[in-house]
Amino acid sequence: MGTTNHISTKWLGNMAFESNNPSGHHVKIDIATEDGGDSSGLRPKALMLSSLAGCSGLDIAGLIKKMKLEVDEFHIETIANLTDEHPKYYYKVEIEYHFHGSNLKEDKLQRAVDLSVEKYCGVMEMFRRFAELEIKTVFHNK
Template sequence: MSTINHITTKWLGNMTFESNNTSGQSFKIDIAKEDGGDGSGLRPKSLMLSALAGCSGLDVAGLIKKMKLEVDEFHIETIANLTDEHPKFYDKVVVEYHFHGSNLDEKKLQRAIDLSVEKYCGVMEMFRQFAELEVKTVFHKK
């Protein structure tokens, strides 16, 4: 059985759109002033990178909680190469998981990342269809 997601994206004028989300929240999409927009919203391609980091981050955060791991800070750096020719797309993406803390269980944290990357994160699987993915883990011990 499949799930249908339906969102509505409405033109607000010039190059600005407002899009809702299955959570009931909404946000603006726009382009930079130098490209003819108002610079008042999020960029579509950057949103894809946020979706990738957010999807995997939620998996990892859930596993940190489930495994009762000690992590002071956790963030994800997503660095993507955009092709030069139109239609421009991300062909190479590096996802770096950064953990900070004095008592990091590196083995279990790496397992959490592996589960997200290989099994749970649907956005990661979508990216695999068009981009070369590289995953890195960085432990910052205090």
């Protein structure tokens, strides 16, 4: 079997928690004030979207480096729809990969996106188990 991750999450009072990470960094989790929290941390479900974008982004950044591609800016927009009924979960997720530059090799960048989406990103694979994914690649040539 593969690697085991052990995360400790500590209640800080009211509705806030702090969770550690194998990197040694911590993240604070909380809910909105209108829901009884202090809005002092990241929302749990939204944090899942950051994990998804971060995982895929790391794959692509590695491939940009490996393929020696010129990209001035790269960002990922993640738009997700939650169910209306509890337990609320994401049933549809749209992931947009935006590349900016004056010398974009679109075919190679698209290949990098495809490799992440179809082969490398474990978080993407987890999302695929419960949500419909829509992938878009947008090239902004300067």
